[in-house]
Amino acid sequence: MYLKEIEPFKNRIVSEISIDSREATYVDYPELLCEELKQFLNKRGFGKLYSHQREMFEHAKKGENVIITTQTASGKTLSFLLPVIDEILKDPKTRAIFVYPTKALANDQYRNILPFVEYFGEDRIQAGIYDGDTPPNERTRIRKTANIILTNPEMLNSAFLPNHSLHGFNHVFSKLKFIVVDELHVYRGAFGSHMANIIRRLNRICKYYRSKPQYLFSSATIANPKELAEILTGETFYHVKNDGSPSHKKHIYIWQPPYVRDSEYRKTPEEEAAEIIPDMIQNGRRFITFCKSRREVEVVLKETRDRLSNIEDVPSLLDLTDKIAGYRGGYKKEERKDIEKRLVKGEINGVIATNALELGIDIGDIDIVICSGFPGTKASFWQQIGRAGRRKDAVGILILDVGPIDQYIAVNSEFLLKTGVENAVLDKNNLFIQLAHVRAAAAELPLTLDDAELFPDIAEIIPVLLKAGELRNDGGIFTWIGKEHPAGDFSLRNISRDIYKVINKVNGEMLTEMDEYQAFHEVYEKAIYMHDGVQYMVEKLDLVNRIATVFPIEVNYFTVPFTDTMVNIIKEFKSREFSRTNASFGDVLIKEAVVAYKMIQFHNRQNLGFESIKDNLFTTLETEGLWYLIPEDVDNIINSYTEFNYYNGVKHALLNAARIRTMATSEDIGATIFNTVEKDGEVKRAFVILYDLYPGGLGFTEKAFDYAEDILKDAISMVKNCKCKDGCPACVGDYHLDKKMVLWALEGMIKETGESPVVTKVVKDVVIREEKLFNLYELPQKWSEFKSYLKSKSEAFLGFFNTIDYVEVKGDLLIFNVNSPFFREWVLDTLNKLKIENIIRRHVEVPETFSIDVNVINHDNKIDKIIRRYDDLTR
């Protein structure tokens, strides 16, 4: 598909990827498929099946657990449904639980099941969605009679399992033959560890009811789908990977935003997206733009709408602003449904969305997918790109951010295609998560010796629960006697256990909740916290009641915390020497204190000052880590530079490489530097350590240890191949650092690299200078143009500027002509004057000494009119 809208932006395209179409592989129905289903398929126009659908059916029929990893829209749902419905038609008591990560997805997939129910009749097959929104009588029906139950992990955890003996759930469990899990790749990190433990609990319950369900899973492309499925369930799987579905041609543009003039800063992907989207809407293209945060969705949406309402030559009657919509978490369910519906109907052209839309929801034909920034993992990127081209050729645009992976892609777009996708990592034996589920399991069914196999740390956990009075020893089995509903004690998707509330002091409303780690980093006393575009200052962080009190404020800076990290190696498990370094993996204790913060001015990033934090904000984290030994010569050289800490560059590069390898986000792995100390206090050896950010570790660094050497090599190549001249935030984390030096240090871990390079980088304090379209001296001529420009930028005081018909320039002075002396005083009020001057400075080239003044022009006739009117009234 040719995209003419890309033409004006041609110079931004750094590379292009073309993916050829693929022919479908059709096969006959499997022999074992029952006649009724064959007839059904025939009537629905499926004369043949895709090869993967038959492959899945045949292996499922053998009783094997199967995982399928074919592309989006390849008919995965039918692959699940054939073996399940075949069984239901043979044994009407059969029950199957379909687990989806979101309610929306369950609703979407339910629609695919309905045709079977309608065709075979409710006396043969019943299905239903069982989630938080399901009304009581429907719940009763589903428990009693639904063969296929669509639900989510939260419901399994807190409704199905704890109530297994009640309300007919016992019948569900005793006849449970299939557990279907869609979008398996989302079960990584803490969420995955919880899911693995939910499956452990499910297995105990099924064993009690003497059933042994078979697993049918599907996953987007990740490196280790089979391994992930096997870790989650403890069972072996057959992997269906050959995709028999056809695919359309796809063309992907890699878009590098330009530098803001004279600066080291690139324009943001959001700004760039807002540039091209209006053209697409005008041309009637159907598209999705994926943004990385809720805030970015709103920014792109607003900027796009502003532009659409200002397009020249388009009559204002033809309003295009409602041709796009936002789509993100935080929108109401009805709103989201309405948007999906309008999108399918073609009433809107496109959506600006977060990854809330990423998971399989069908929104009809899409021509173009724009990724505003690389979504973090390749798995996620391909999932997003896969939303287009379900039925015809499609275009993808990846607008790069300044992040390290984005900038790596800029120089090496093959990364997207050629190298393997990420590993999904989880550790189901994380002690905290295990504890949470042992408690829940105990309440469901007393703990017996058999559970030692399921929960490896049970022998440590039980004595503590006995001591706490939560368990009772009933002659060799342990019965739960603790509080109600232990399965409700934790969240499957939130990381930390201590939740802080951020309260707006003005109206007492809660702005948000966050875990302790975030709270210490974002809402320490005097921090500026931003929410929904509004700034708040933190008045107090109450550590006892876990409340941060904030009040709205308008300041020109934001705050960034400074931390101190200490590392204790508790125990080394494994260690490997290679090249000139040594990588070790083990249990570590990380102590991090938030000690100070700096204030950074908006737009120009000037450091306005540095304040220490009085409160003792330290967190301890017992976790797992991977640490690299730094060769002595490298260590000596790095330490000889005192102006900047080059270890930060080494750490940054290794951390990024490890995150890419293990599909980890910034919430999964952290990094720091530490030294081992000899008895006399002399520094002995230096290390860079990467560690899991979840208590007890979730397996990210354990996985990284397996790739320790590759990660080091990746780090080197990312720094080496970065397009920047001498070091940027992407490759070394800080533009102050000379990348020659960082590269030398990293390479020095592999081979002796001789003399260290001379650091030549001279860092000026960067003062950002934006491209300014106007000059003070042209302003009188371009005044109208300038006003509509301000409007497109949604600047403040638009209402005021619109009352000004013309301006004059005298020397450094910009003079506004107003029609009343009151206006003059009002404008020249110090604060207003400053604000107006700032707005002008932002968009107009002005001399240093620039200021504004106001001239009152006579409008006597108007005043006369008012006086006359007033006279009339008083007379």
Next chain:
Amino acid sequence: MQEIFDKLNSFQRIAVETDEKYVALKASVGSGKTTVIIYRVLYLYFIKGIPLDKIMVVTFTNKAVDEIRDRLKNYINDELKYLGTFHSIANKILRENVELERYGYSKDFKIITNEEAAEILNKIVEEGKLKIKYKSKILKRIEEFKSGNVLYANMKKQDDIKKLYEEYKKVKLENDLMDYEDLIVNCNDFLNSKLDIMHIIIDEFQDTDYMQLEFVEKIAGENTNIFVVGDPNQTIYSFRTGTYRIFDRFIDRYKATIYELPINYRSTKTITEAAAALIGEKIYCEREYGEPIRITAHYDAFNEANYVLRRIKELKDKGINLNDIAVLFRRQIQGEVVYDVLSRELDCDFIKDNEKPVAHSDRQAVKLLTLHSSKGLEFRCVFIIGVNEGNIPISNKREIEEEELRLFFVGITRAKEILEISYIKSPSFFGFKGYKSQYISMLPKDLVVEQRNESNYTLSEIYDMLRLEKEKSNSTKNKVVHKKYGEGIVVYEDENIIKVRFEAYGEKEFLKMFYSAEFI
């Protein structure tokens, strides 16, 4: 013959040998009232020479009928002509003594069960397109209608209940059908002459209702003696039938002579005293103190049922016959959870209300029944489950609450030796509160062993404890190797627990049964 009466105690003997025409015998729980009824019949037959067809014995359940019949067989070859429940006797009288044809019925009329009655009612509603609220409780609606209540539950407006009732009557007549209640009502309506009965003996008189008393008056002639036996403390149907103080009414009406059976032979002194404390009366007991009453708290109904299962298995291992064990509960739905759990490993009979027990003649089985259906029965071991506020008493309305207390009294007095009472903390049934019933607190503390647990830690508090355990350290000499933690030193050991200090992990406590380290 006289000597067989010698084994009766003086209270029983006075009652058995009385010549008073109208007698009200107030029998304490477990005081041998069935024995009195048997010996009364023997006395009348052998000593007073009353023919068997002139003696009528009315009991409350078929099981009681069987017991009396069996025990009489030891002495008399022939059977009593009138021995049965009110319903079965009414049935006999209708067919033998009433000209049914005059009322549109035949002698071969058919009796319908409650299920069949509900089926007919539903069919009428459907075919006549009647508007009936609470259709799932249609029998209850009819019952209420008969006692004059046109509205039910939170109904504000009348529906077609009257029409339904009329139609139902018509259908029954047309098809020669009678439901259980019709037997007595029709007997009262159709019987025109007194029966030639010299003695009527009524068991469980405390739960006889007005309609049944009317029935008795209908058949009893001038010369008929009436002997009623019962325990007012065990009245558990007065709310259901709307019949209050039936003993006083009888005594008033007939100027009856009152006798008492005050001595309990059934239960241990422990159980008897506990029961007495509930009703605030003294009950004499012949037996010694026995096992204390065990009171346990459980997480939920499922855990409670599993506990009962384990206890029953222990009892079975000690040689107790399953037939001697009963599990009692307030609501039938509780029984379903227990049945599901118990029947996995044990034989058990779930005896549902209004249902004749299935005869499993020589099978040993635990009995699961509601407190209501436990009336008149006794077991060596009794478990009363779900003794939660909101379940027993099911409501705190005064007239209900008083009867609920008597129901609980009936429950605990079913036990001869072992009594266990349990409640749950996380209930799932409507109305159930998550704490124990006030009745448990009424039991004297010295008679019970109560297991309490008050634990309310959060997950993160427990996690901190777990971490603390890991950090503690101590030392002795025993060295061990653990799969995950490596080398460590045993710092404490007893029969259940072993504590090991590991170099890197600190001290850890293991249960020996789960412990997987090796000594070196």
